Amino acid sequence: MHYCRVAVKYPGKEGILTYKVGEHVVKRGDLVKVPLGRRKVEGCVVASQLSEDDVREEIAGFQIKEVEEVLPEVMSLTDSELSLYEWMAKYYHYNLGMVIFESLPEIMKRPKKIDLKNGVGKTLPHDLGELQAPIYKDIAARLDRGFDRFYIHGVTGSGKTLVYLNLIRDTLARGKSVLFLLPEINLTPQFTETFLDYVDCPILSYHSGISNSEKFIAWKFLKESPNPVIIMGVRSSVFLPAQNLGLVIVDEEHDSSFKQSDRCPYNGRDVAIKKAQLANCPVIMGSATPSVENYFSFTHNKNLQDHYFTMKERIAGNFPQIELLDARFGGKKLSVDELSLWPFEQRSIDLIKSALDSGEQVLVFVNRLGFANYVQCRACGHKFEDPNTGVALRYFKNKGILSSAHSDFEIPMPEICPSCGNMNLLQKGFGTERLQEVLEQVFPDKRIDRFDRDEIKTLNALTEKLDAFHRGDIDVFVGTQMLSKGHNFKKVNLVLVLGVDSMMNFPDFRAIERTYQTITQILGRAGRYSEEAKVVIQTLVPENKLFSTIKEHSFNGFYEDEISIREFSGFPPFSKLAVIHFNGRFRDKLIEHSVSVANGIKEFCAKNSFKVDVLGPAPASIERRSGQFTWTILLRAEDVAHLHTTLNFFEKNYNRISGISFKIDVDPYHTL
Numbered sequence: 138m139h140y141c142r143v144a145v146k147y148p149g150k151e152g153i154l155t156y157k158v159g160e161h162v163v164k165r166g167d168l169v170k171v172p173l174g175r176r177k178v179e180g181c182v183v184a185s186q187l188s189e190d191d192v193r194e195e196i197a198g199f200q201i202k203e204v205e206e207v208l209p210e211v212m213s214l215t216d217s218e219l220s221l222y223e224w225m226a227k228y229y230h231y232n233l234g235m236v237i238f239e240s241l242p243e244i245m246k247r248p249k250k251i252d253l254k255n256g257v258g259k260t261l262p263h264d265l266g267e268l269q270a271p272i273y274k275d276i277a278a279r280l281d282r283g284f285d286r287f288y289i290h291g292v293t294g295s296g297k298t299l300v301y302l303n304l305i306r307d308t309l310a311r312g313k314s315v316l317f318l319l320p321e322i323n324l325t326p327q328f329t330e331t332f333l334d335y336v337d338c339p340i341l342s343y344h345s346g347i348s349n350s351e352k353f354i355a356w357k358f359l360k361e362s363p364n365p366v367i368i369m370g371v372r373s374s375v376f377l378p379a380q381n382l383g384l385v386i387v388d389e390e391h392d393s394s395f396k397q398s399d400r401c402p403y404n405g406r407d408v409a410i411k412k413a414q415l416a417n418c419p420v421i422m423g424s425a426t427p428s429v430e431n432y433f434s435f436t437h438n439k440n441l442q443d444h445y446f447t448m449k450e451r452i453a454g455n456f457p458q459i460e461l462l463d464a465r466f467g468g469k470k471l472s473v474d475e476l477s478l479w480p481f482e483q484r485s486i487d488l489i490k491s492a493l494d495s496g497e498q499v500l501v502f503v504n505r506l507g508f509a510n511y512v513q514c515r516a517c518g519h520k521f522e523d524p525n526t527g528v529a530l531r532y533f534k535n536k537g538i539l540s541s542a543h544s545d546f547e548i549p550m551p552e553i554c555p556s557c558g559n560m561n562l563l564q565k566g567f568g569t570e571r572l573q574e575v576l577e578q579v580f581p582d583k584r585i586d587r588f589d590r591d592e593i594k595t596l597n598a599l600t601e602k603l604d605a606f607h608r609g610d611i612d613v614f615v616g617t618q619m620l621s622k623g624h625n626f627k628k629v630n631l632v633l634v635l636g637v638d639s640m641m642n643f644p645d646f647r648a649i650e651r652t653y654q655t656i657t658q659i660l661g662r663a664g665r666y667s668e669e670a671k672v673v674i675q676t677l678v679p680e681n682k683l684f685s686t687i688k689e690h691s692f693n694g695f696y697e698d699e700i701s702i703r704e705f706s707g708f709p710p711f712s713k714l715a716v717i718h719f720n721g722r723f724r725d726k727l728i729e730h731s732v733s734v735a736n737g738i739k740e741f742c743a744k745n746s747f748k749v750d751v752l753g754p755a756p757a758s759i760e761r762r763s764g765q766f767t768w769t770i771l772l773r774a775e776d777v778a779h780l781h782t783t784l785n786f787f788e789k790n791y792n793r794i795s796g797i798s799f800k801i802d803v804d805p806y807h808t809l
Contacts, residue, residue: 140187140196141204143171143180144234152232153183155192159203166214168241170206177205181214181237183223211360212244217415218378224411230784230801231401239400240376242352265303269296272446273303276421280307280384284414288435289423291448292456292690293661297423298328299452301386302335304421309338309365313383313418317369318409320392322346323599323619329369336367343370343377346596372397372405375412382416385409389622390422390431391654396806404804425661426654426692429699433710457632457663457670459688461679478575480567485633485673486579492631493583493612500629501572501615502659503636506542506591508534508574510566512550516559521551525763533591534570543759572615572635580613588616621659630670632663638677644758645807646708649683653695656687707750709804713777715784716805717770718757721797724766728754731768734791738772741786747779758809771808 139158156171163169167182189196214222214237222240226233265273268291276287291297305315317332319325322344329342341355359366359378368377372395387395387406395405406422413420422431435445462482471479478486492499511529513520521530523541530539532550540547553560569589576585586592586602593599605611606626614620640652656674664670674684686694704711717734721727731754742749750773757767774780784801792799 138189139185140189140192140201141182142184142187142192143169143204144183144232144237145171145173145180146178146234146238147173148232148235152234154180155187155195155201157201157203158185161204161207163204163207164213166216166219167210168208168212168214169204170208171204172202179208179238180234181219181222183219183233208244211357212241215378218376220415221376221408221412225401225403225408228781229401229403229803230781230788236401240373242356243349244353265299266296266452268448268450269300272448273300275446276300276304276419277307280304280419281311282419283417285419286410286435286441286444287419287421288427288431288441288445289421289448290427290432290446290692291423291425292451293425293658294451294453295425295448296452297388297448298331301388301421301423302332304384305332305367305386306336308384309336309367311383312365313381314365314379315367316374316377316379316382316385316409316412317367318374318385318387318395318405319369319371320389320394321619321622322371322596323593324622325369325371326596326600327603327624332367332369338365338367340367340369341377343368343374345371345373372403372408375405375409379416382413383418385413385416385418385420387420387422389424391424391426391428392622393651393806396804398806402800402802402805404806407804426657429650429696429703430710432696433700455664455668455670456690457630457660457672459660459684460671460673461684461688462673462675463677463679464675465677478579480572480635480675481575481633482675485675488631488671488673489576489613489633490580493580496628497630498606498609498611498626498628499613500620500626500632500659500662501576501613502617502620502632502634503567503569503572503615504617504640504655505566505568505636506533506570506589506617507531507540507568508570509564510568512539513563513565514554514557514559515561515563517554517557519554519556521548526759526761528759531568532564534574544763567636569615569617576613576615583612584610585613585615586611588614588620590617590619593619618655620662621655624662626662629662630664630667632660632670632672634659634672634674637674641678641681641683645809646703646706647806649702650699653683653687653699657692660687707773712773712775713780714803714805714808715772715780716802716808717772717784717787718800718802719754719768719770719797720765720799722764722766723796727766727768727797730794730797731770734787735770737790738770738783738787742779742783745779745782747774747783748776749774749779749783758807769809 140155141158141163142153143156144153163182163185165182165185169180170177171180222237226236279285289297308315325342325344329340332340343355368374368379387409390406397403410420435441462484489499509532512532521539523530523544523546525544525546528543530541533540537550538547539550569587573585573587593602634656641648660672663672719727719731735751735754739751752771754768754770757769760766
């Protein structure tokens with residue numbers, strides 16, 4: 138009798154159970170169906186051909202059930218693929234079976250034929266210049282030496298994509314596939330179209346915008362195809378079964394979209410690095426605004442210093458001039474005309490008019506959706522809040538609703554205050570809708586359109602908007618961070634940035650870094666084909682040192698300020714972090730348990746002489762969601778091994794408390 142161990146698709150501490158093989162033939166990596174209680178669940182074989190002696194201790198006193206079904210071979214995992222999942226489960230302290238099956242497509246019995254786009258392999262549009270050629274040659278010489286890490290720090294418009302394309306073509310010529318990761322779905326169409334012209338192989342796009350059937354077809358195609366292919370997609374693409382992988386590229390590695398917030402909170406960038414290591418191939422990361430942790434790693438690790446490359450100049454066009462506008466009122470009462478333009482300064486309106494009169498297009502950036510951030514009664518102070526979270530509702534004027542940013546709750550915009558009946562309801566703050574309305578009133582003969590997630594919900598809608606802008610059918614785009622990433626607009630020489638103060642003041646240690654990255658990325662949309670371009674930043678604190686580094690286009694200036702703060706405060710890269718989230722219906726019980734856990738962890742760390750700071754417990758930034766309260770404990774350690782040992786202690790001793798669940802987030806992007 139042979140046995141196997143199966144990571145089952147069922148939430149639990151380990152989720153790895155032992156089963157009899159029976160008449161089936163199974164190997165490590167096979168997907169199976171097994172009985173679990175009264176249910177039949179899916180699982181993945183993690184160890185096979187085990188004798189009774191191998192499993193004697195774990196089966197003692199139990200009635201061991203048999204594997205009931207082996208799923209199609211096309212879904213089986215290779216040892217490298219399963220090893221990646223096992224690393225994730227260990228590093229992120231997440232159930233192995235859930236890690237696997239949360240990333241796999243549903244098996245389709247009658248899949249259609251895959252609709253692949255095939256490149257035509259034209260000559261590249263530009264020869265590598267003085268900035269790109271040395272970087273390309275250096276990396277190309279090391280492409281076939283196995284796993285290695287490289288970083289290309291190139292300003293926006295410096296030609297990173299051109300270097301990528303040359304390296305991709307070299308990799309394909311060696312008969313190997315390429316995984317190209319992007320932070321967001323809205324970047325895949327333009328990169329796919331660019332690559333189609335210059336590579337002679339299929340390009341497979343993979344993201345949340347495709348159906349489950351298409352995802353299964355993609356998986357099946359990659360499993361069965363022996364030929365090289367380019368896989369282009371968002372973070373979930375990292376799990377696709379690329380055969381004979383020869384190169385992994387992570388573009389815009391700094392972007393927060395690579396970090397998954399629900400289910401297993403993995404970082405796609407870090408998983409991609411591990412995937413490259415397991416495939417024994419190089420990984421290249423690139424950005425105009427490197428993450429502080431990565432920049433520190435490449436510049437302080439002697440083994441990586443010659444793997445870090447910079448491109449400080451654009452291929453065409455100059456860097457835009459940065460102008461800071463002081464948006465403070467200074468205690469004065471605004472005139473009717475000034476109120477009608479709010480939140481724009483008159484100077485901003487004048488610059489927009491000048492650009493439009495010259496036949497140019499304009500981008501206006503604000504990182505908030507809707508018309509107003511919240512609505513409040515002027516008479517009694519009543520504020521409209523989401524009953525599920527206690528967070529203020531945002532006003533969406535076009536839809537006539539108040540909507541929550543953190544749940545599905547929404548109500549029609551009331552005409553009177555429900556508390557006192559007063560009709561004077563103040564609309565506080567601003568978002569993309571308000572900016573669009575102001576500009577439409579000031580420039581009635583111009584087409585002002587929005588570029589945000591409320592307006593663009595599908596890839597087709599995204600493509601239509603971008604095509605209209607490129608044709609000149611749209612004069613001004615008002616948008617959120619969707620505008621800042623990767624787009625190449627020929628007629629944009631003016632970009633306005635509003636609302637940055639709220640980003641800077643967000644209570645998180647990465648707030649300044651995120652603000653710098655966002656502004657730098659958005660200013661990269663201006664002046665790519667012009668010698669004279671301008672970016673205007675409206676702010677209440679123009680004297681802030683951050684803006685000086687942005688005006689000077691000085692990443693090093695920003696980094697030196699930020700890294701000194703991080704070192705003083707003990708945050709990454711000078712430590713490793715993990716957040717434990719506790720959830721429960723009863724607040725008092727939740728707090729009591731959180732305090733007990735924090736005290737237990739402190740005692741454990743003191744006993745073992747671990748330098749682990751235990752911060753909290755404290756309520757989450759949104760403490761209540763849908764009847765559940767959330768409290769958190771932040772762990773901060775200088776030694777990553779001490780951090781994981783501490784988390785293992787927590788899981789072993791505190792994982793089963795009635796009415797309270799927990800979730801561990803290793804390397805959190807947000808700490809609140």
